Amino acid sequence: MILTASNLSCRRGGRLIFRDISFRVASGSALVVTGDNGAGKSSLIAMIAGLLTPAEGEIALSGDPEQTPGELIGLMAHRDGLKPSLTVQENLSWARNLLGASAMDIDEALLAVGLSHAIAMPVEHLSAGQRRRVSLARLLSCSRPIWLMDEPAGALDQRAIRGLTGLMQRHLAEGGIIVAATHQPLGIDDAQTLHLAPPPVDAGDEEPFWEDDDCEDELLMGYAPARAGQ
Numbered sequence: 001m002i003l004t005a006s007n008l009s010c011r012r013g014g015r016l017i018f019r020d021i022s023f024r025v026a027s028g029s030a031l032v033v034t035g036d037n038g039a040g041k042s043s044l045i046a047m048i049a050g051l052l053t054p055a056e057g058e059i060a061l062s063g064d065p066e067q068t069p070g071e072l073i074g075l076m077a078h079r080d081g082l083k084p085s086l087t088v089q090e091n092l093s094w095a096r097n098l099l100g101a102s103a104m105d106i107d108e109a110l111l112a113v114g115l116s117h118a119i120a121m122p123v124e125h126l127s128a129g130q131r132r133r134v135s136l137a138r139l140l141s142c143s144r145p146i147w148l149m150d151e152p153a154g155a156l157d158q159r160a161i162r163g164l165t166g167l168m169q170r171h172l173a174e175g176g177i178i179v180a181a182t183h184q185p186l187g188i189d190d191a192q193t194l195h196l197a198p199p200p201v202d203a204g205d206e207e208p209f210w211e212d213d214d215c216e217d218e219l220l221m222g223y224a225p226a227r228a229g230q
């Protein structure tokens, strides 16, 4: 299976976010997407998932013509889509029924993400990092060869990030494809990288405050503790 993007451009709210992006990711390999806030990483993930239409260019998936992209893609998005009032097990069972079950069952997936103890807890009682782990367990326990991951390490502690890396490597070793948008290194061996350049500044836009040379002084002045006698 090969995921190919050719000359993609993205427009949102009438603004050009990125343009002329091309890549090719084959089974067993990963693409790591980086870039500043607002560079378009989540937008690119949404485009590959079929949730956003490119302004220009196209995305193609070669492989089994019997399977649609919707049947092949597993999405770990910013919004996790977990049902807060359902337990971890109920959320994962629901996803497996909807998306198809992988060879890894729910117990194994929760063990892999270090969350076995939380299987019967409602998701609304979990911490942000624990919810992230449930999202990862959902990818593991559903049968989706293409993982699209938006900030997969967000809210995870260092040990959990190492675990995440191991699970991503295993998915690649089993012939999966991964596209991951991230602000922090994921440690994936031999991953291609794609850095999205900052969006062009439209005429009339103000420069970001941190590019103003006087800004540091102003911040220091604003936050410096008042001294006695001043």
Ligand SMILES: Nc1ncnc2c1ncn2[C@@H]1O[C@H](COP(=O)(O)OP(=O)(O)OP(=O)(O)O)[C@@H](O)[C@H]1O
Binding pocket: 012, 013, 017, 035, 036, 037, 038, 039, 040, 041, 042, 043, 044
């Ligand atoms: N629904 C929308 N309507 C208009 N503009 C949008 C919409 N969604 C996102 N944008 C804009 O598109 C740009 C890219 O957003 P996106 O979330 O893809 O960036 P990102 O690289 O993932 O950022 P971050 O690192 O902060 O997560 C931003 O300027 C954002 O304001």
